[in-house]
């Protein structure tokens with residue numbers, strides 16, 4: 181078993197060669213830890229869980245069982261990408277759980293942001309625990325814990341167990357193959373494992389997903405407006421060379437409407453708010469200057485393509501005083 185302290189001698193993984201050395205060493209270590217037992221992993225499609233899954237698939241193949249819970253709050257195309265990459269390309273044993281109705285029904289009418297987070301977190305654990313209980317003979321639980329998670333949990337900032345809070349009868353031994361790595365190293369390893377750039381260099385995405393970007397009580401139609409406008413923003417940032425240059429960017433659809441006009445008729449529809457920030461550590465953030473012509477183009481696309489939207493706004497507030505997310 182690895183310790184929780186990164187040895188001074190561990191070289192920072194910055195090249196494909198170093199990544200390959202790490203991968204080879206981990207495959208040996210994983211095989212000796214796990215033997216012929218089975219391992220369960222909650223695969224969100226985020227960088228850390230994806231790299232953990234890809235490493236384990238290399239080490240133990242079908243003895244890894246991945247569970248991907250679609251809670252309805254993922255970005256456009258994400259569940260499909262998880263299935264395509266892991267089931268179709270890497271041949272993983274992947275259980276896809278469509279829990280969209282279950283989450284959205286629980287969230288209906290809930291306006292308080294922290295209560296929304298709590299419901300999403302608890303429901304996720306419940307769904308995952310139900311899937312785990314259905315499976316027999318699983319001894320290990322793999323987690324995409326990374327070194328900053330361990331440092332932050334030591335300092336009492338946050339608990340690092342991604343699926344913490346599982347019921348006591350699900351008493352798994354932990355497998356955490358990237359727990360001594362920093363995020364940049366996880367990305368280098370992910371690339372060496374052949375994961376697509378869109379997964380490896382993905383911008384940060386909060387656990388509660390689009391749920392905190394559909395402010396107030398989530399409704400399915402407004403959630404769809406968040407998802408579609410976010411997809412347009414991401415597509416346009418990628419096309420215009422901003423992907424990888426701006427740290428995080430997304431859209432918010434607040435729970436109020438304003439008057440507009442379309443085809444000579446009055447409308448009463450939602451605004452879409454564009455949020456784009458740069459930061460080193462997400463503790464403070466600045467707003468980058470964006471080309472006005474690009475903002476105009478994104479506005480015309482969103483108002484033409486996203487149902488129920490008649491305005492587009494740009495949030496130019498730094499953190500502080502604003503936070504990055506709106507909830």
Ligand code: XMP
Pocket residue numbers: 297384385386387388428462499502503504505506507
């Ligand atoms: P804020 O809004 O606090 O966001 O300035 C800082 C960074 O954290 C992300 N974020 C979250 N991530 N669960 C997460 O996993 C959450 O509840 C959550 N809230 C915010 C946010 O996207 C930004 O990168």
